Amino acid sequence: MRIFLGGHLNFYHPHKDKWLEIDLKGPTPLVDLLNAAGVPLAEIQLVAINGEVVQLKEAIVSEGDEVKVFSPVGGG
Amino acid sequence: MFGTTAKILRVNLSNSTWEIETLSEDFYRQYPGGKALAGTILLKEMPANTDPFSPENVLVIANGLLTGAPVSTATRYTVSARSPLTMGYGESEAGGFWGPELKMAGFEAIIVKGKSPEPVYLWIQDGEVEIRSARNLWGQKTAEVQDAIRAELGDQRIRVLQIGPAGENLVRYAGLTNDLRHFNGRNGMGAVMGSKNLRAVAVRGTTRYQNMAYDSKSLMALGRTLAKRVKENPLSWGLQDTGTPGLVEPLNTAGILPTRNFMQGAFEGVDDIKWEVYEDELLTARRSCYACAVRCKREVQVDGEQSVYGGPEYESLGSLGPNCGIGDIHAIAKANELCNAYMLDSISTGMAISFAMECFEHGLLTLEDTDGLDLRFGNVEAMLTMVEWIALRKGLGDLLAEGVMRAAEKIGGDAHYFAIHVKGQELPMHDPRGKYNVGMGYAISEIGADHLVVAHDTMLASAEGIPFKNSAPLGFSQAQPARSLNDEKMRQFYILEKITSFEKVIGYCFFGPAPRSFIQLEEMVASVNDASGWDLSLEDVLEIGERATNLARVFNAREGFTRKDDTLPERLFGPLENGALQGESYPREAFESALTVLYELKGWDPQSGMPTPERLETLSLGWAIDYLP
Numbered sequence: 001m002r003i004f005l006g007g008h009l010n011f012y013h014p015h016k017d018k019w020l021e022i023d024l025k026g027p028t029p030l031v032d033l034l035n036a037a038g039v040p041l042a043e044i045q046l047v048a049i050n051g052e053v054v055q056l057k058e059a060i061v062s063e064g065d066e067v068k069v070f071s072p073v074g075g076g
Numbered sequence: 077m078f079g080t081t082a083k084i085l086r087v088n089l090s091n092s093t094w095e096i097e098t099l100s101e102d103f104y105r106q107y108p109g110g111k112a113l114a115g116t117i118l119l120k121e122m123p124a125n126t127d128p129f130s131p132e133n134v135l136v137i138a139n140g141l142l143t144g145a146p147v148s149t150a151t152r153y154t155v156s157a158r159s160p161l162t163m164g165y166g167e168s169e170a171g172g173f174w175g176p177e178l179k180m181a182g183f184e185a186i187i188v189k190g191k192s193p194e195p196v197y198l199w200i201q202d203g204e205v206e207i208r209s210a211r212n213l214w215g216q217k218t219a220e221v222q223d224a225i226r227a228e229l230g231d232q233r234i235r236v237l238q239i240g241p242a243g244e245n246l247v248r249y250a251g252l253t254n255d256l257r258h259f260n261g262r263n264g265m266g267a268v269m270g271s272k273n274l275r276a277v278a279v280r281g282t283t284r285y286q287n288m289a290y291d292s293k294s295l296m297a298l299g300r301t302l303a304k305r306v307k308e309n310p311l312s313w314g315l316q317d318t319g320t321p322g323l324v325e326p327l328n329t330a331g332i333l334p335t336r337n338f339m340q341g342a343f344e345g346v347d348d349i350k351w352e353v354y355e356d357e358l359l360t361a362r363r364s365c366y367a368c369a370v371r372c373k374r375e376v377q378v379d380g381e382q383s384v385y386g387g388p389e390y391e392s393l394g395s396l397g398p399n400c401g402i403g404d405i406h407a408i409a410k411a412n413e414l415c416n417a418y419m420l421d422s423i424s425t426g427m428a429i430s431f432a433m434e435c436f437e438h439g440l441l442t443l444e445d446t447d448g449l450d451l452r453f454g455n456v457e458a459m460l461t462m463v464e465w466i467a468l469r470k471g472l473g474d475l476l477a478e479g480v481m482r483a484a485e486k487i488g489g490d491a492h493y494f495a496i497h498v499k500g501q502e503l504p505m506h507d508p509r510g511k512y513n514v515g516m517g518y519a520i521s522e523i524g525a526d527h528l529v530v531a532h533d534t535m536l537a538s539a540e541g542i543p544f545k546n547s548a549p550l551g552f553s554q555a556q557p558a559r560s561l562n563d564e565k566m567r568q569f570y571i572l573e574k575i576t577s578f579e580k581v582i583g584y585c586f587f588g589p590a591p592r593s594f595i596q597l598e599e600m601v602a603s604v605n606d607a608s609g610w611d612l613s614l615e616d617v618l619e620i621g622e623r624a625t626n627l628a629r630v631f632n633a634r635e636g637f638t639r640k641d642d643t644l645p646e647r648l649f650g651p652l653e654n655g656a657l658q659g660e661s662y663p664r665e666a667f668e669s670a671l672t673v674l675y676e677l678k679g680w681d682p683q684s685g686m687p688t689p690e691r692l693e694t695l696s697l698g699w700a701i702d703y704l705p
Contacts (some may be wrong), residue, residue, distance in 0.1 A: 006322075006325060006326050006329075007314060007322065007326055008310040008311060008313060008314025008317070009310075010317070011310040011313050011314065011317075012310075016317070017350065033665065036090060039445075042538060042541055043538075043540075043541060044327055044542030045537065045538065045541075046326060046330055048109065048329045048491040052330065053330070053331075053656040068329065070325075070326040070329065070330075071310070071326075072285075072533060072534040072535045072537065072538070072541060073313070073322070073323050073326045073327065073532075073534060073535075073591055074531060074532035074535040074541070074543075075504070075506050075514065075528065075532050076322075
């Protein structure tokens with residue numbers, strides 16, 4: 001499956017890609033996936049799974065989910 | 077004096093004369109450019125109740141001390157006058173190359189008074205000044221005028237700051253552009269310039285900033301450090317990667333992407349206008365402002381051809397897109413190009429069109445009013461047509477060129493409810509129902525609704541986030557939620573506003589200094605001291621920012637603005653119709669309480685909203701007390 005790294009979060013992707021490829025083995029807490037990928041949880045402000053905004057700490061990801069995480073975004 | 081040319085060019089267009097004034101260091105330390113210099117001049121040199129379109133209005137174009145320094149994001153200049161949109165203190169900043177070029181040509185600022193009997197432009201080259209005819213330029217789009225001026229003067233390196241046909245036609249939200257891709261968009265400064273029959277200011281200079289700075293070696297070392305950091309800091313790197321268009325999707329997900337004239341916070345067509353689509357369909361290159369390593373500007377193709385204008389920023393994507401119910405990225409890019417060619421503020425233009433669309437859907441405007449245009453939300457052709465009609469004041473465009481506040485008064489009925497503005501200026505593309513300090517900034521800003529008053533709430537909502545860590549020198553006790561207006565939040569607002577105001581004085585971009593971005597506060601202060609040879613502290617710097625804000629506030633007080641003008645459109649105190657914050661409102665009572673707290677922090681009278689004489693004295697602005705009503 002893939003996780004979308006929105007805002008500046010793709011800074012932490014090894015190739016600065018917007019999409020993080022994950023080899024998922026059953027339903028998994030999102031925080032575990034992000035920790036494993038080296039994406040700092042402190043810089044995540046917004047999580048959406050299948051278009052619904054959810055709390056990062058409570059998010060469980062399953063195969064087929066559309067998962068997007070965003071850093072804080074300001075104006076300009 | 078170091079870091080500055082200390083020269084102001086004063087032009088009187090009524091009799092085609094000009095003279096050069098030299099600033100004293102004592103004065104310049106108090107008002108080191110931009111917003112501070114402009115506010116001082118407007119107060120002292122313009123009588124109260126001056127008609128914005130009269131020769132007596134004073135147009136100030138002012139660099140900051142650091143504008144043109146070899147430091148990323150120090151590129152900006154201010155354009156200021158009494159605003160024809162708000163009738164208050166008017167101001168708009170832009171980056172690009174023109175401000176640095178003006179400094180290299182020998183001037184910090186230009187003060188324009190009077191009105192030329194016929195169209196003219198200014199030509200400034202290394203201290204030499206000429207007022208030239210612009211009769212053959214009048215009525216032409218901005219790209220044509222830039223080409224014509226460069227050809228006439230025989231130098232393709234000339235930097236051209238100009239208005240467009242919208243400014244000539246006195247559209248109340250006409251702006252200025254330099255290099256066709258950097259914009260002093262807001263507050264109708266282009267209309268003021270048009271009212272003076274001044275089409276452009278062309279500049280060329282050769283004196284480098286390094287030869288003006290006190291400690292050029294140290295300043296250049298800092299510049300190199302910051303340039304290297306851009307790619308190593310997530311905040312600046314993000315700006316380079318996507319630029320502001322990257323905001324579309326996260327703001328939509330958060331439920332605060334203004335949609336259909338702020339009725340909604342999420343747009344069903346967002347997948348067609350998000351960054352990945354922009355990158356695939358429009359993007360051709362990334363560009364920068366002068367000496368800036370961030371490179372947040374976009375070059376695009378429009379209708380399959382390379383555009384000579386810059387690509388749409390987030391604000392244009394939002395205002396001409398979802399705000400009008402439109403999800404066609406090519407149509408939005410075309411509308412943005414039209415705004416730049418005619419030189420309209422894309423925010424106010426989109427908001428005027430969305431206002432008209434809502435009026436049309438409610439029967440307040442009819443097919444007769446629109447000359448047969450089906451002006452419903454989502455109609456791409458109607459939106460594109462209205463952009464041109466506004467610029468040319470054709471048909472319904474003539475009414476919308478007045479701004480939504482005046483248009484609503486003329487339409488009558490419930491139209492005022494659909495006019496989404498503060499002090500007459502249309503709202504930018506951030507719904508404050510998800511960012512309360514942004515709403516406070518809209519309400520309290522002297523120029524009307526402005527999204528660049530404080531770092532946005534969301535950036536500082538996490539104690540572990542980079543921006544909050546960046547704020548350590550400011551002494552914030554703890555991070556505050558985005559949807560809160562408590563006392564600590566107001567204290568943070570008070571301090572953050574001083575930083576943004578200082579940026580507008582000194583020439584830094586909103587995307588430069590901390591806590592919003594990658595230049596640490598001590599580095600910001602060091603850059604000023606390296607340039608000037610002064611020994612300013614962070615506290616001194618914050619006071620300069622506060623002083624500039626108070627000048628604008630005194631100007632507005634003199635024009636009759638009071639606390640009642642520091643408010644938000646009624647719609648925002650009601651619920652969002654959809655999205656992640658569906659049903660949520662901006663809290664009216666908490667807002668009023670917080671406003672009182674903020675006034676007290678600022679030393680402003682809680683009833684009137686005016687600066688107290690005591691606070692003005694504290695800020696070394698005792699002279700300004702005489703201008704209070």
